[in-house]
Amino acid sequence: MPVLNRIAAYAEEMTGWRRHLHQHPELKFDCHQTAAFIVERLREFGVDEVHQGIATSGVVAIINGQGPGDTIGLRADMDALPMDEITGADYASTVAGKMHACGHDGHVTMLLGAAKYLCETRRFTGRVALLFQPAEEDGGGGEVMVQEGVMDRFGISQVYGIHNAPNVPFGKFVTTPGPLMAAVDTATVWVTGKGGHGATPHETVDPVVAITGMVGALQTIISRNLYALDELVLSVTQIHVGSASNIIAEEGWFCATIRTFTPEVRALVEQRFRSIVEGHAAAYGCTVRIDYELGYPPTVNHPAETDFAADVAREVSGEDGIDARANREMGSEDFAYMLEARPGAYLFLGTGPGAGLHHPAFDFNDEAAPVGASFFARLVERAQPLA
Structure with a gap:
């Protein structure tokens, strides 16, 4: 695999960075220690500008190339997940209830590796903007960075990101033009009836019956309201009701x-969700309150930039090392906001066999970091080449 030789020489150092980050996970916007570690490395590399405190703890660093040109943005997310680690690794999380179970420690490491190489070589024109973002897992840090003006402030013309993909062949890139990942919305429904004794249900208004009716009927949105070739996932993931076997709550x-790809389907699902829930509440004599929260939009790759990124991936991983027309998936990603603001692309990088994302036994494959760093570096050199 043609990892850039200079970056290959960083492999041991990059492993050290990644494992340090893995031991010290932080959540949401509170990524201050992570940001401090990143800034220390960036200053060692000799970046030209460091801007801190963006989206609370985010960092933007600028590397100048040789001569005028555009600014290309490269993004890595920094935050961890609120869960306990069970890997047993000697570099496992030292913070109870927090772990890097999605590989963001690896994403930061890949971008740091590219930054070190680009600072040393500067074989490009224009500038590179390194975007280290908090709160991807919860809070929408990508949206906040865009709202705080990073695209305009730093003159970013296009933007790219990578996510590791366990159980995809090692070193294989996966992407597609157009929608790659889904929009995610969350609905919470409170149902109120009249409680009483389980032996006298006729004297109560039972929310259990209403809720079970609602949950079953909501699946008819997929089977009876949606065109069969459109894509939708609607999963009821929690039900909380009752306290004892002889009490009607x-x-x-x-x-x-709720996961969708188009504004039309997204709007249809919300409308039908509300109608079904409210109709069942009326039928069962309950009252209902619905909190329908619109979350991250779909992650939509720009076609020309996706084809360009796929060509760079072929250079790094070989002709068979890229699936450039992959199936889209129902996960979500707040890089979507950056792709709404600027053209660009998002890719997955296979890290080989291992526990899946968000699993307590997950661990990023350190051998993948030089591959991702090489992709970022060649992306810059080919997008903004020297004459």
Whole structure:
């Protein structure tokens, strides 16, 4: 695999960076220690500008090339997940209830490796903007960075990102033009009836019956309201009601995650969700309150930039090392906001066999970091080449 020789020489150092980050996970926007570690490395490399405190703890660093030109943005997310680690690694998380179970420590390491190489070589024109973003998992840090003006402030003309992909062949890139990942919305429904004794249900208004009716009927949105070739996932993931076998509860609640790709389907699902829930509540004599929260939009790759990124991936991983017309998937990603603001592309990088993302046994494959760093570096050199 043609990893850039200079970056290959960083492999041991990059492993050290990644494992340090893995031991010290931080959540949401509170990534201050992570940002401090990143800034220390960037100053060692000799970046030209460092801007801190963006989206609370985000960092933007600028590397100047040789001569005038555009600014290309490269993004890595920094935050971890609120869960306990079970890997048993000697570099496992030292913070109870927090771990890098999605590989963001690896994403930061890949971008740091590219930054070191680009600072040393500067074989490009224009500038590179390194975007280290907090709160991808929860909070929408990508949206906040865009709202705080990073695209205009730093003159970014196009933007790219990578996510590791366990159980995809090592070193293989996966992407597609157009929608790559879904929009994610969350609905929480509170149902109130009239509680009482389980032996006298006729004297109550049972929220359990109403909730079970709602949960079953909501699946008819997929089977009876949606065109068969459109894509939708509607999963009820929690139901909370009742406290004992002989008590009919006064109230209960449930929540669902909804994944869509188009504004039309997204709007249809919300409208039908509300109608079904409200109709069942009326039929069962309950009252209902719905909190329908619109989350991250779909992650939509720009076709020309996706084809360009795929060509760079072929250079790094070989002709068979890229699936450039992959199936889209129902996960979500707040890099979507950056792709709404600027043209660009998002890719997955296979890291080989291992526990899946968000699993307590997950661990990023350190051998993949030089591959991702080489991709970022060649992306810059080919997008903004020297004469």
